[in-house]
Amino acid sequence: MNLKKELGFWEVFSIASGAMISSGIFILPGIAFEKSGPSMILAYFLGGILALGGILNVIELATAMPKAGGDYFFVMRTLGPLVGTISGILSWSALSLKSAFAIFGISSFIDGILRGTVNIHDVLIISIFVTLFFMVLNAVGVDIAAKFEVALVVILLAVMVIYIIFGMKTVDISRYTPFVSSFKNGEFIDAVSIFSYEGIHRVIGTASLIFVSFGGLLKATTVAEEVKDAGSNITKGMITSIMTIIVLYVLILIITVGNIDGQLLAGSLSPISDTAKKIFGTWGFYVIDFAALLAFFTTANAGIMAASRYPMALSRDGLVPPFMGKVNKRSKTPVNSIIFTGIFIMLSLMLPLELLAKTASAVILMAYILTSLCVVILRESNVENYRPVFKAPLYPWLQISCVVIFDYFMFSLGWKVLKINLFFIVLSTMVYFLYGKKRTSSEYALLHLLLRITENLRLTHGLEEELRDIIHERDEVELDEFDRMIKNSRILDLKGPLTLDELFVIEARNLTHVVKKSEKELIDLFNDREREASTALTEFTAIPHIVVDEKDLFYLMVVRCREGIRFNEKKKSVKAVFLFISSPTLRKTHLRTLASIASLTREESYEKEWMNAKNENYLRDMILLSKRKRIHHKF
Numbered sequence: 001m002n003l004k005k006e007l008g009f010w011e012v013f014s015i016a017s018g019a020m021i022s023s024g025i026f027i028l029p030g031i032a033f034e035k036s037g038p039s040m041i042l043a044y045f046l047g048g049i050l051a052l053g054g055i056l057n058v059i060e061l062a063t064a065m066p067k068a069g070g071d072y073f074f075v076m077r078t079l080g081p082l083v084g085t086i087s088g089i090l091s092w093s094a095l096s097l098k099s100a101f102a103i104f105g106i107s108s109f110i111d112g113i114l115r116g117t118v119n120i121h122d123v124l125i126i127s128i129f130v131t132l133f134f135m136v137l138n139a140v141g142v143d144i145a146a147k148f149e150v151a152l153v154v155i156l157l158a159v160m161v162i163y164i165i166f167g168m169k170t171v172d173i174s175r176y177t178p179f180v181s182s183f184k185n186g187e188f189i190d191a192v193s194i195f196s197y198e199g200i201h202r203v204i205g206t207a208s209l210i211f212v213s214f215g216g217l218l219k220a221t222t223v224a225e226e227v228k229d230a231g232s233n234i235t236k237g238m239i240t241s242i243m244t245i246i247v248l249y250v251l252i253l254i255i256t257v258g259n260i261d262g263q264l265l266a267g268s269l270s271p272i273s274d275t276a277k278k279i280f281g282t283w284g285f286y287v288i289d290f291a292a293l294l295a296f297f298t299t300a301n302a303g304i305m306a307a308s309r310y311p312m313a314l315s316r317d318g319l320v321p322p323f324m325g326k327v328n329k330r331s332k333t334p335v336n337s338i339i340f341t342g343i344f345i346m347l348s349l350m351l352p353l354e355l356l357a358k359t360a361s362a363v364i365l366m367a368y369i370l371t372s373l374c375v376v377i378l379r380e381s382n383v384e385n386y387r388p389v390f391k392a393p394l395y396p397w398l399q400i401s402c403v404v405i406f407d408y409f410m411f412s413l414g415w416k417v418l419k420i421n422l423f424f425i426v427l428s429t430m431v432y433f434l435y436g437k438k439r440t441s442s443e444y445a446l447l448h449l450l451l452r453i454t455e456n457l458r459l460t461h462g463l464e465e466e467l468r469d470i471i472h473e474r475d476e477v478e479l480d481e482f483d484r485m486i487k488n489s490r491i492l493d494l495k496g497p498l499t500l501d502e503l504f505v506i507e508a509r510n511l512t513h514v515v516k517k518s519e520k521e522l523i524d525l526f527n528d529r530e531r532e533a534s535t536a537l538t539e540f541t542a543i544p545h546i547v548v549d550e551k552d553l554f555y556l557m558v559v560r561c562r563e564g565i566r567f568n569e570k571k572k573s574v575k576a577v578f579l580f581i582s583s584p585t586l587r588k589t590h591l592r593t594l595a596s597i598a599s600l601t602r603e604e605s606y607e608k609e610w611m612n613a614k615n616e617n618y619l620r621d622m623i624l625l626s627k628r629k630r631i632h633h634k635f
Helices: 009-020 027-063 071-079 081-115 120-140 146-170 197-214 215-220 230-259 270-279 283-307 309-318 335-349 352-378 397-412 415-434 443-454 462-474 481-488 501-512 519-532 584-601 604-614 615-624
Strands: 180-186 188-192 490-494 545-547 555-567 574-582
Touching: 009 146, 009 215, 009 230, 009 283, 027 071, 027 146, 027 180, 027 197, 027 215, 027 230, 027 270, 027 352, 027 462, 071 081, 071 352, 071 443, 071 462, 081 120, 081 215, 081 309, 081 335, 081 352, 081 415, 081 555, 120 180, 120 283, 120 335, 146 230, 146 270, 180 197, 188 197, 188 615, 197 352, 197 415, 197 555, 215 230, 215 283, 230 335, 230 462, 230 481, 270 283, 283 335, 283 352, 283 615, 309 335, 352 397, 352 415, 352 443, 462 615, 481 555, 481 584, 481 604, 481 615, 490 615, 501 519, 501 555, 501 574, 519 545, 545 584, 555 584, 555 615, 574 604, 604 615
Parallel strands: 490 555, 545 574
Antiparallel strands: 180 188, 555 574
């Protein structure tokens, strides 16, 4: 069952922006400042620019394959079920960890309101109950309207803009020096030049830490199947979102660092609220607290919702046990997957906050690395039905740069983080070999790339067919009667040149199972029809057709002969033949078929694409993916 396409530009923009505006800006700046001082502003900018580079690859994949499952779906169809399993489990863990980060933020604010101070042990206890609340909320089947998400993001952005405008008036420039330094025991230490190796290394390390702040962008791709005019709205919505958030983050941090003492900012779990209190007074503190709470709430809820769909998608592909994909009949939600995700989030809350953020960043970086590789493989594999509306620029240098830089970022996060990442990779590999390998068999783009190197591979047309159907969904093409005929029709790719008599002999041999007539009777009928008037429309296309006295019969056959078929003295080399047999009672179907063929042959690229199609399967795709006018009728 296809999902409804109800989301437009503003919904995509809001989902992406809402997923980013969370702990990454309301909590993490205090920890980042402690690591690198005011240079954390540059680290956030650097992280945003790199996220923009990575997301361009994701957008290309999303506009080619706008399906639920996001990056897991792309990787599965590109690199196969093993890497798909790894990607699915990594993406599930990334969104779960990001949700845990948001839940930690909610719990910190609740503890602050109840006790006046934030105690880490109290926060952990509150976090468990908050997680249970969101698990129940999702299991019951709460549907948060996209329009509400738009309104919420507008409120959050408005609060941020007000914070920036009024905060500019009280900025103290002296607070930006030393620019690169650590902050411990109430003072700056280890100050270095931004141009030194240590300075660059510290900024990059901080950028790796805060990269989770931009991880919400991946969440937007999980709803790609529900986006109207996906090619345009996904591209514009996600690029506008990341650029807006980069600018807002940098401006907010400039205001924050310039308005509050380093000893208050360093290690603070509510750095923006603390700054708002100084700028606006107590009421400003509570306004920012409320905005942060709203941001955490939507991020945590949407995060659990999106994360729980990964085990469900893996289950549908046969890579994890089927109970993970079971949907509750009453609530229409994957309850088992939600419970499993919730338990993982509770366990991940036991990680130190900095390690939690770094682990989430590492997994998101891995997702960007895999999607960059996917773009390269899909472009080089000659998969013809890979047709993204948006293509990432600077190919292949952007993709190579993303792989190298994101790898460096990931390794800069430290061995502890890499061990957690490695644990998920080993776990995913075990799941595949112990369970999924025996239960799934699918064609993927990497095999097409290998086919260019060796001819020993024999592939089906499965991936191309799936991508073809996705294009129809993406472009909201409603298939008509002629499309359905083409899907089921016999297509012959004949060697020639051929005479008309030779063509009719071949066709009659293939039609005796369709109609109760001998080969000779069929040949005579086609010859009689041809003597009445030539069925060769042009020097390229012919439509031999006969009417037989049988009830409700309509059969279409398609023939290509690159070397040409000699129909008569004027039409000596026909390359495309659409042959059909119909009953007298199906005259309207007969006429609609003729109109559909005429519309197809009028397309500018029709003859070139017909000749270039590799085989019968690609001929079928060429017809089904044509831009001809569809003819729909009421039964």
